[in-house]
Amino acid sequence: MADEVDFLSILPDDVVITILSFLPSAVAVRTSILCRRFRHLWEASPSVLLTPRYLPRPNNLSFLRMGERVILQRHPSHPILSLHLEFRRFTPPLRDQFIYFMLVKAQSLGLRHLTIHESPHDLVYLLPSIFSIDSLESLDLPTIGPFHARMFHSGFTSTCFRLTTLSLRFFNVASFNISRILPQLPSLEDLRLEIRAMDCLSLPSQTIRKLKLIIIGADDPKFESLALSLPSLESLHLETRGPFSFSAHCPIHGEFPLLKKTVIILDEVHAPDATAVMRLLHSISHVQELSLHVKEEKYPIPNPILLEPGKTLPDFPRLKHLDVSLCFHDRNFDAIIMVLRNCPALESLKLVHKIPKFTDWAQGRKRKDWRSELPRNADGNRRYAYFTNLHLGKNKKEFMKFLAKKCTFWRRAKDLDV
Amino acid sequence: MITLISSDKRKFHVLEEVANQSLTIRDVIEDRRGRRRADRIILVTNINSKIPEKVIVYWLRHFLMPEEIAHASMSHKKAEKLKKWEAKFFDTDIDTLNDLILAADSLDIPSLFDGACEKVSDILKNRSAEEVGEISKIENEFTHEEEEEEIPSENAWVWRNEFA
16 A cells, blocks of 8 residues: 555645645635645635636525635635636625625735626726725736726726736726826736727826737727837737727827837738838837737738838838738738848748638639748748748848849839839 | 656756756756766655656756747747647646656746646546545545534535525
């Protein structure tokens, strides 16, 4: 029986507590029946995940009992570092008071990370108490609608002085309400924001280093201006879902002297948006790493979505790594070659050909128009092209050869102009 | 190159850069820097030979593919791949996981420790207390009264379908 080791029981207490901290609280509590040592061990787990999913009867009463036992009756010597709340089908009057009490107790136990899944109905009454938990370091909230957002009207104050990571989703909330939040959070570094397209938005913050902005587009309204006054920004992720929602003359206002890395993902871009895309690229032109993913949708004829004839090209003096995925039909391919000629510091390049869908949306598309113009790669197809160590001798030569390739479309257009 | 010796006297030769992922080993190497070659042998007690093999496989994988790869979209795909690989790696019997946790704890490899703990908690997640007791071979030393009355009534919401 020597090799019949008791699993779990030979592990030291702190290791078992780590294992328990990965479990939803309802499951962790069940381990109390295993043996004497385990009876109260679960109480020390610093992370609490309250979800009705693992309850034998997921109803209001058992959820209440769970919250009461796990949080309200918790011994003050066991801190709660992370709290994850998930509600499903609970009647509102029972909930908000109770959640409020749980939050107050969690605050007294030094709560640092709070995640709330699925909007409780009366989030509006909870928001002030959430934003007054001064020990909070990260916060992830469910969607805030126009009804909830009224608490961000004038007079909103927050005491989350340590909050560094914030994730917010807004649905039809006026932009001035959103801009009001940021000045109240003096140490915010990482912001994830999901919003619907709106007329204008300004995000002022001295401390944000990482911004992930997800814009859920609509045909109307479109962004007329986007002001990001974020002097410490290092990493920017800009993503649009649905119709492209920047109007043609919408620039991004703001300087990002420290910006290193940018990811831009654009959905449903067509020819009239080319100017807006260009402006976007102009405003981040001193970035070191750029990843650009563009999808062309709904139009039967390929359009140049990167460049417009006659406009100035963006200069990328510091760009080292470029990663582009879009449909490299002849116009886009020519455009990318023109852009690459403006990137003197480039070290690695990755081009991936994205084949657009040939569905009902774009009837009349001909495959031959959307054919990839990339050079044939080592695998014998034209779906991607990788270049690494471009600053070194032999690779550089090869790359220059690549750049010298014909730019037929633009030359033809020029000829026509002349 | 450094040599690790397991408790059953098997030797494992590992590149220093690879073994550096263990914070304990890194400290030992730092301490002994500049000494003779014989000192580059590190005795890893309380770990049998099956585990170092796994740990070294894990190291190699993570060494070849560091988690924080600079490239934005590339890292996403690679991270996905790594995730799949880790799921396969941790898909072993519970005794091995147990030894892995102990090894990761004593060698101080945070990512391995967290990964193994998470896998164990996944195993426990969807099982009843009796099943957990069976898997973990924990001897239940509660008295009959305690098991039948006291503990279930303490947290009734976990155990019973109905409240009295």
